[in-house]
Amino acid sequence: MRKISLCAPVVALAVLTGCSGGGEAPDAADRPYKITYVQGMAGNPFFTSLTCGAQARAKEKGVVFDAQGGKDYSPQSQTPILNGVIAQKPDAIVISPMAGEAMVPALSKAKAAGIKLVFADSVAADESLAVSQIASDNQAGGALAAKTLAELIGDKGKVMVMGAKPGISTTDARQRGFEEEIKKHPGITYLGSQYSDSQPATATSKFGAVLAANSDLAGVFAVSTQEVEGVATGVQNAEKSGKVRIVGFDTSDPILDDVRNGVVQSLVVQQPLQMGVDAVDQAVAALKGESTTAKISTPFVVLTKDNMAQPDIAKFIYKTTCE
Amino acid sequence: MTIAAPAQPRRGDAVRRRLASSPLTYLSLSLAVMIVVFSIAAPQAFLSAYNVQTMLTVTSVLLVMSVGMTFVIATAGIDLSVGSVLVFSAVMSLKTMTALGGDGVGVVLAGFAVAALSGVAWGALNGFLISKARVPALISTLGTMGAALGIAQLVTGGNDLSGVPKALYEGIGLGKLFGVVPWLVVIALVVTIAGAIVLTQTRFGRYTLFVGSGPEAARRAGINVDRHLIKVYGLGGLLAGVAGFLDLALFASANIAGHSTDNLQAVAAVVLGGTSLFGGVATIAGTVIGVFIPAVLQNGFVILKVQTFWQEVAIGVVLVLAVYIDQFKRRSREKS
Numbered sequence: 001m002r003k004i005s006l007c008a009p010v011v012a013l014a015v016l017t018g019c020s021g022g023g024e025a026p027d028a029a030d031r032p033y034k035i036t037y038v039q040g041m042a043g044n045p046f047f048t049s050l051t052c053g054a055q056a057r058a059k060e061k062g063v064v065f066d067a068q069g070g071k072d073y074s075p076q077s078q079t080p081i082l083n084g085v086i087a088q089k090p091d092a093i094v095i096s097p098m099a100g101e102a103m104v105p106a107l108s109k110a111k112a113a114g115i116k117l118v119f120a121d122s123v124a125a126d127e128s129l130a131v132s133q134i135a136s137d138n139q140a141g142g143a144l145a146a147k148t149l150a151e152l153i154g155d156k157g158k159v160m161v162m163g164a165k166p167g168i169s170t171t172d173a174r175q176r177g178f179e180e181e182i183k184k185h186p187g188i189t190y191l192g193s194q195y196s197d198s199q200p201a202t203a204t205s206k207f208g209a210v211l212a213a214n215s216d217l218a219g220v221f222a223v224s225t226q227e228v229e230g231v232a233t234g235v236q237n238a239e240k241s242g243k244v245r246i247v248g249f250d251t252s253d254p255i256l257d258d259v260r261n262g263v264v265q266s267l268v269v270q271q272p273l274q275m276g277v278d279a280v281d282q283a284v285a286a287l288k289g290e291s292t293t294a295k296i297s298t299p300f301v302v303l304t305k306d307n308m309a310q311p312d313i314a315k316f317i318y319k320t321t322c323e
Numbered sequence: 324m325t326i327a328a329p330a331q332p333r334r335g336d337a338v339r340r341r342l343a344s345s346p347l348t349y350l351s352l353s354l355a356v357m358i359v360v361f362s363i364a365a366p367q368a369f370l371s372a373y374n375v376q377t378m379l380t381v382t383s384v385l386l387v388m389s390v391g392m393t394f395v396i397a398t399a400g401i402d403l404s405v406g407s408v409l410v411f412s413a414v415m416s417l418k419t420m421t422a423l424g425g426d427g428v429g430v431v432l433a434g435f436a437v438a439a440l441s442g443v444a445w446g447a448l449n450g451f452l453i454s455k456a457r458v459p460a461l462i463s464t465l466g467t468m469g470a471a472l473g474i475a476q477l478v479t480g481g482n483d484l485s486g487v488p489k490a491l492y493e494g495i496g497l498g499k500l501f502g503v504v505p506w507l508v509v510i511a512l513v514v515t516i517a518g519a520i521v522l523t524q525t526r527f528g529r530y531t532l533f534v535g536s537g538p539e540a541a542r543r544a545g546i547n548v549d550r551h552l553i554k555v556y557g558l559g560g561l562l563a564g565v566a567g568f569l570d571l572a573l574f575a576s577a578n579i580a581g582h583s584t585d586n587l588q589a590v591a592a593v594v595l596g597g598t599s600l601f602g603g604v605a606t607i608a609g610t611v612i613g614v615f616i617p618a619v620l621q622n623g624f625v626i627l628k629v630q631t632f633w634q635e636v637a638i639g640v641v642l643v644l645a646v647y648i649d650q651f652k653r654r655s656r657e658k659s
Contacts, residue, residue, distance in 0.1 A: 043481015043579075071476075072580075166632075195631055200574055200581040201381050205618070208377030209625035213368040225483065226581055233574050236497055237377050237505075253485035254576030320482040 032064050033091045035283050037276075038082050039069030040096035040121060045318035046250055046272050047096060050120060052322035053276025054094060061284055073168070075102035082106045092116040092283035094276075097124040099169035104129070116286040120279040121272070122170060132282035134296040136270045138170045141300050142177025142221075145247045146185075148266045148302055149219045152245040156187035157218025160210055162203050162227040163195045171223040174249060178221050191217075196227050203230025204237070211238055219245040225252045228267075232258045251303070251318045259305050267303040269316050274298050347597060350612045353645055354619065361623035368626045376505055382618045383511035384409075384566050384573065385588055386611065390518040391446075391562030392589040393610045394555050397522070398535040399602025400460040402449060402556065405563040406585030407472035412441040412567035413577040414475045417484050426488045434491070438568035439561055445471055446560015450553030468586070476579060484577040496572035507569055514562065519607035531555055535602025591617070595645060616645060 037054050039047040051067040058065035068085060070077025075098040083106055085093060093115055097103040103124045110117060111129050119133040127133065149159060161178055164171040175193060182190050191214060196203035203226065211217050211234065220235075222228040228248035232255070235244050246264045248255060258264040278296050285292050307313045361369045368374060388405050395402045416438035423430045445467055452463035487496075495506045522528035530551050534541045542548050571577060594600060595616060596609030617638055624634045 043476055043479075045482055048480070048482075192628075193631065194625060197584070198581065199584065200578050201384065201570075202621075204573075205378060205381040205622060206625050208374060208381070209368075209622045212371050212374030212377070212622075213365060213626040213628075215371075226578070229483065229574055229576060229578060229581075234377065237380060238373055252483045254483050254574070254578075257485045257575070320480055 032062050033284060033287050034064045035092045035094060035280060036085045036088070036090040037065070037067040037120075037279070038078065038085055038093060038095040038097075039067060040098075041073045041077065042069035042071060044069075044073075045252055045320050046121075046270070048320060048322070049272035049318045050096070050276040050279075052319050053273035054120075054280045055276070055322060057277045057280040061280065063280065063284060065280070074098065078103060079106050082110070086110045086113060086115065089113065090115060091287050092118065094118045094120050094279040094283055096121040098122070099124065101125045116283055118279045118283045118286070120275045131286040132279075132292045132294060132296065134275050134278045134282065134298065136275075136298045136300060138173035139177035139180075141249065141268050141270070142174035142179075142223075143181035144177075144300055144302065145174065145221050145249065145266075145268045146178045146181035148268070149221055149245060149247045150182070150185045150188060152247070152265055153188070153218040155185055158189045158191050158214050158216060159219040159221065160191040160207075160217065161193035162207060162220055162222045162231050163193045164198050164224050164227060166195060174223045175221075188218075196230055198224075198226045200226050200230035200233065203227045204234045207231045207234035208237070211240070211244065217244050219247065222246060222248045224248075225250050225255060228255050228258070228264060232263045235263055253320070256308070256317065259303065259308060262305060265304065269301045269303050269318075271298045271301065271316060272318065273316075347606060347609055347612070349648055350595070350597065350609060350616070350645065353648075354612050354616055357616070357619050357623065361619070361626065364623075365626045369623060372503075374622070374626075376499075376508075378618055378622050379508045380505045380573065382614055383505075383507040384569050385585070385592065385618075386511045386614045387514050387562050387569060388566040388585060389589045389592045389610050389614050390515055390607060391559035392593045393518065393596070393598055393605050393607055394522065394531055395460075395559045396590070396593050396598050396600060397531050397602060397605035398552060398555050399538075399600070400453065400552070400556070401464065401590065401600075402446075402559045402563075403461070403464040403586045404445060404449060404468040404471055405559065405566075405589055406582035407468045407470075407475070408442055408445045408560055408563040409567040409570060409585060410577070410579055410582050411445065411471040411475045412438040412564035413571050414478055414484065414579075415441045416568055417487060417571055417577045418478065420488055420491075421484075421486045426490050428490060430488055431491045431494075434488075434571070435565075435568050438564045438571075440564070442560040442562070442564020442567065443557050444560070446557040446563070447553055449560065450556030453556065454549035454552040472579075479577070479579060481579060483579055485575070487571050487575045487577075491572050492575040495569075496575060507573060510569065514565065515607060515611060522605060522607055527554070532603055532605060535599075535605070537603075588617075591642065595642060617642065 037051055055065050068081050070081050078098055093110055099122055104126050107124055107129045117130045119130040121135055123133050161175050163175050182188055194206040220231050222231045231246055235241055241263045248264055248267045251267055251269055275298055282292050301316045303313055416434040419437045420430050420434040423433055449464050449467055452458045453460050498506045500509050530546050534548055534551055538548050592613035593610050596613030598605040620638050620641055
């Protein structure tokens with residue numbers, strides 16, 4: 001009965017939400033475990049993929065699973081969602097928390113209520129709250145982007161970063177990783193960063209201005225999907241496809257088109273599906289009183305036009321819906 | 324809408340005074356000064372064909388939206404929903420074109436019709452809520468802002484859409500008239516000139532300003548104010564829909580999250596252009612300048628390598644300063 005009452009309203013609320021049937025719980029004594037995933041935000045392919053991975057794993061393990069997310073990537077949106085989930089008393093919460101202190105009070109409340117916490121993709125300031133943290137190291141991802149871009153431009157020329165908004169921990173870390181790595185390439189001149197304010201049109205116009213001032217610009221690292229879409233438009237307007245190389249981060253349908261058309265050369269792709277699988281595994285282990293892994297780091301994949309059709313790479317393309 | 328200066332003995336004097344008292348003169352002058360300064364500081368970059376083309380192209384979308392916003396603000400109203408209506412229209416238009424399939428002119432025209440109709444529908448709803456249901460514009464359009472974006476997110480699951488027909492993004496988005504003037508700029512120019520003619524030369528334009536200066540007086544003069552407001556917000560919605568279509572052409576995708584500040588950018592451009600937030604006074608030429616002052620500043624600052632956080636500060640200061648000078652001149656004009 002409880003299972004139905006938990007699932008039904010959520011289905012009515014959000015299209016994205018996956019409510020698995022639960023099935024028989026082979027391990028739990030009397031009832032299946034309930035795990036809820038609190039997304040970084042709803043309707044984002046990255047978090048959708050993480051949800052898909054977790055949902056599939058939960059089904060295998062006979063765990064009742066659902067997922068919810070706020071309308072944007074901010075503590076103001078995530079806090080009420082998390083509080084609502086705590087009120088439903090799941091056994092464990094998997095969460096992609098906003099970085100810093102903002103989510104710590106609500107997370108502490110969850111822990112005090114005896115709910116096991118697993119952090120996926122990002123971590124909150126108080127790491128002791130979670131039984132396990134699963135994340136890709138965004139700084140390492142930025143460094144990988146720098147190496148990829150350096151290789152594309154033959155280790156010489158001018159490069160820039162198109163950043164999102166200053167103050168977002170993940171994109172800031174990518175930029176930091178890029179800047180530290182690019183310094184190690186003496187042939188490359190780093191022109192600094194511009195910020196798009198997460199608006200593709202702003203990314204296009206600022207990229208255009210940088211290109212106007214540096215007609216020999218060789219490459220751009222665009223830190224997330226909005227910036228990749230904006231810079232790709234700028235490069236096409238300049239008729240510089242393939243001449244100004246773009247390395248992006250994460251995937252979306254329009255960007256994959258740009259990769260196919262040779263406008264964007266490489267994408268650093270994370271493995272959110274695997275994060276979802278690991279998160280459910282860790283949560284179940286904690287609930288059973290087994291040992292958990294404190295930190296799991298998921299690796300990156302570099303997607304290019306040449307390898308994007310290969311099954312072992314294509315499986316990392318983010319999903320917009322779970323099949 | 325400059326008020327004619329009092330009659331002067333000599334004709335040349337009158338023209339000079341009229342020019343000096345027009346707020347547009349000072350704004351155009353500010354813009355001209357910025358362009359000259361940037362041109363001298365970085366002639367090769369700032370004046371390069373590519374830079375001018377890119378700046379004009381990206382600004383076209385905002386300009387089309389701002390022309391509609393000028394009419395809305397001229398009635399002493401406001402429309403916060405334009406960015407969301409843009410996204411909604413772009414999504415509906417792209418969904419239609421994808422469903423029809425193919426790459427023909429017919430598909431693109433159908434997409435345009437859907438974008439325009441989606442915009443008109445939301446605009447007319449805004450107008451209805453404001454005039455008939457008497458919900459203040461700030462609240463009605465805040466409501467439709469959330470609703471339009473929400474529906475667009477429901478339809479797409481929050482994901483950016485691809486699949487814009489090649490004819491649209493290669494023809495209009497990347498194409499140029501005579502190989503020089505981007506089509507998006509041509510379209511924005513046509514919309515702007517049409518808007519200026521409608522505002523100054525037609526009964527619709529006169530009614531708009533009349534309603535803005537005093538709805539009660541307009542009503543007593545026999546204008547159907549409610550119906551006129553629905554038309555004005557419908558026009559604002561229409562142009563947001565058209566902007567959505569242009570955005571599809573420019574970015575070859577429907578971007579869901581990237582238009583959250585469009586409304587404020589449009590309002591800022593219109594007010595910077597000298598249109599009164601209290602209604603009754605509006606010029607399209609002012610709006611054009613209001614759109615380009617921030618665009619030129621941002622472009623020039625990036626070229627001159629002004630540190631990125633200072634760009635924000637500087638643009639904010641210049642905006643407030645430009646409006647302050649405008650107000651100052653207007654007050655001294657009214658006193659004299």
